Amino acid sequence: MAETAHAPGTSPSETARPVPFRGGGFAPRPRKWVGLAVFVALIALAEWGTRAGWISALTLPRPSDVLETFVQLYESGLLFRHLVPSLTRLIVGAAIGVGIGISLGILIGLFSHVRAGLVPLVAAIFPIPKIALLPLFVIWFGIDEASKYALIAFGTFTPMVVATYGAVDNVDRTLIRMGQSFGLSWVSIVRKIVLPGAMPGILSGLRISLAIAIILLVAAEMLGASHGIGAYILEAGSLYDLERLFAGVVILSVLGVTVSAGIGLVERRLLAWRS
Amino acid sequence: MDIRLEGISHSYGDFEVMRDITLHVPAGRIVCIVGPSGCGKSTLLRFIGGLERPRQGRVLQLGQAPQGCLNPLTYIFQDFALLPWRSVEGNVSLVLEDHGITGAAARAIIDDVLARTRLTDFARALPRQLSGGMKQRVAIARALAVNPAVMLMDEPLSALDSQTRELLMDDLISLWTRANFTAVYVTHNLAEAVRLGHSIVVLSRRPGQIREIVEIDMPLARRAFGDPELDLYQRRLWEMMRDEARAADSELLHG
Numbered sequence: 001m002a003e004t005a006h007a008p009g010t011s012p013s014e015t016a017r018p019v020p021f022r023g024g025g026f027a028p029r030p031r032k033w034v035g036l037a038v039f040v041a042l043i044a045l046a047e048w049g050t051r052a053g054w055i056s057a058l059t060l061p062r063p064s065d066v067l068e069t070f071v072q073l074y075e076s077g078l079l080f081r082h083l084v085p086s087l088t089r090l091i092v093g094a095a096i097g098v099g100i101g102i103s104l105g106i107l108i109g110l111f112s113h114v115r116a117g118l119v120p121l122v123a124a125i126f127p128i129p130k131i132a133l134l135p136l137f138v139i140w141f142g143i144d145e146a147s148k149y150a151l152i153a154f155g156t157f158t159p160m161v162v163a164t165y166g167a168v169d170n171v172d173r174t175l176i177r178m179g180q181s182f183g184l185s186w187v188s189i190v191r192k193i194v195l196p197g198a199m200p201g202i203l204s205g206l207r208i209s210l211a212i213a214i215i216l217l218v219a220a221e222m223l224g225a226s227h228g229i230g231a232y233i234l235e236a237g238s239l240y241d242l243e244r245l246f247a248g249v250v251i252l253s254v255l256g257v258t259v260s261a262g263i264g265l266v267e268r269r270l271l272a273w274r275s
Numbered sequence: 276m277d278i279r280l281e282g283i284s285h286s287y288g289d290f291e292v293m294r295d296i297t298l299h300v301p302a303g304r305i306v307c308i309v310g311p312s313g314c315g316k317s318t319l320l321r322f323i324g325g326l327e328r329p330r331q332g333r334v335l336q337l338g339q340a341p342q343g344c345l346n347p348l349t350y351i352f353q354d355f356a357l358l359p360w361r362s363v364e365g366n367v368s369l370v371l372e373d374h375g376i377t378g379a380a381a382r383a384i385i386d387d388v389l390a391r392t393r394l395t396d397f398a399r400a401l402p403r404q405l406s407g408g409m410k411q412r413v414a415i416a417r418a419l420a421v422n423p424a425v426m427l428m429d430e431p432l433s434a435l436d437s438q439t440r441e442l443l444m445d446d447l448i449s450l451w452t453r454a455n456f457t458a459v460y461v462t463h464n465l466a467e468a469v470r471l472g473h474s475i476v477v478l479s480r481r482p483g484q485i486r487e488i489v490e491i492d493m494p495l496a497r498r499a500f501g502d503p504e505l506d507l508y509q510r511r512l513w514e515m516m517r518d519e520a521r522a523a524d525s526e527l528l529h530g
Contacts, residue, residue: 174356175358177326178350181348181349182373183346184373185373188373196360
């Protein structure tokens with residue numbers, strides 16, 4: 001009798017109960033506003049604490065004071081005198097580093113000799129804290145803008161190279177064989193199959209590289225910069241002017257979020273073919 | 276254009292995969308290659324299309340490719356090999372661009388091949404939006420666009436479910452009936468082989484050698500699903516292969 005299946009309701013003494021659900025989860029879904037709510041909650045907490053007095057003014061500046069400092073910075077026109085040189089350094093430095101990084105990464109991905117020659121070199125310079133080389137860059141490129149460009153370029157170059165050749169390595173080889181089987185030229189295969197196929201990896205490398213560029217921006221402005229977000233933060237820090245320090249940090253955070261959102265936009269445009 | 280294989284042998288190091296294969300593929304016929312897994316049938320197909328070189332022997336093209344043929348030896352792959360970032364028509368245009376065919380000339384070819392594979396309505400869709408059967412029809416359309424002399428089909432239906440496979444077999448038969456293309460068709464599925472092959476080459480297990488060539492005279496258009504005569508052929512092929520397949524299977528287990 002054990003083998004026969006019972007029709008519903010014919011099972012004599014068993015009680016019917018629903019099968020418990022145990023699937024689901026492990027699948028992140030977009031939840032708008034949650035991220036913003038966390039920010040707002042933390043800031044509200046800090047504001048409440050500093051006003052009520054259980055956070056002393058020495059520990060954390062009052063968020064409303066930071067906002068006021070920021071408004072002053074904007075109204076005095078100083079904001080743009082700091083922001084413009086910083087953005088220039090960021091854009092020029094990152095453009096050089098990312099440009100060379102992607103180009104060399106593609107060459108490493110395509111040519112065995114370049115790979116054999118450069119991969120150990122990249123591995124050797126990747127772990128160097130680029131800030132440690134700042135004095136060297138000052139000697140090489142002078143105390144002016146060139147050394148700052150060089151530092152940011154160098155810092156973005158290494159992660160970009162590694163991300164790019166990894167992305168080229170990961171391009172589906174069956175697609176390349178397909179290109180060859182239809183008699184596509186080498187240039188066409190690289191341009192129409194390898195590059196678009198490597199684009200997801202290149203863009204995620206770009207995300208990391210630009211975050212590093214913002215970190216290095218402050219380091220670059222530690223030496224001989226009178227204007228710039230980094231210089232502003234360092235000056236405020238040495239005076240223990242926490243409101244100004246936080247105003248500068250907020251600018252860097254906003255810069256980071258903006259860059260990340262920008263890359264997200266580019267990804268949605270260039271990688272629309274992915275599900 | 277005919278294809279002739281002369282004394283093809285191949286090995287990877289000490290690992291002999293193929294021994295002395297000589298075969299003639301006449302124009303306008305479909306030659307199916309069947310054999311147990313690991314007998315080197317896909318490797319053989321890569322030799323024919325020039326994607327890989329055999330250790331010994333040679334592959335010859337006999338005669339001229341027909342007029343307007345852009346790529347005489349054209350593959351259809353098991354996993355479709357479509358560029359996921361190009362639309363259906365973009366994937367077809369890919370293989371025309373390198374021949375300098377763009378604009379109206381390309382448009383005419385693309386429209387023609389998409390119509391022949393019933394994909395006209397999906398010209399702008401991306402591969403991820405298509406079912407497996409549709410993806411393989413795109414790959415067939417792409418192959419037709421270069422007007423091949425010989426189609427090299429590497430398990431083209433193996434990634435599809437059995438119903439889609441039936442539908443695509445009908446599509447292939449009607450395409451062949453219209454154009455009488457030459458094809459080398461590699462498969463492990465004997466039902467496909469007896470439906471589509473004018474001759475069926477049975478390879479032994481590794482090292483792959485030709486065990487027998489079975490000719491089926493029945494016209495392709497008359498070969499229907501479940502035809503008793505085809506079933507007999509299929510049974511005969513299976514009897515020929517069963518012991519080999521079992522031996523090949525246990526060989527893999529022993530490494």
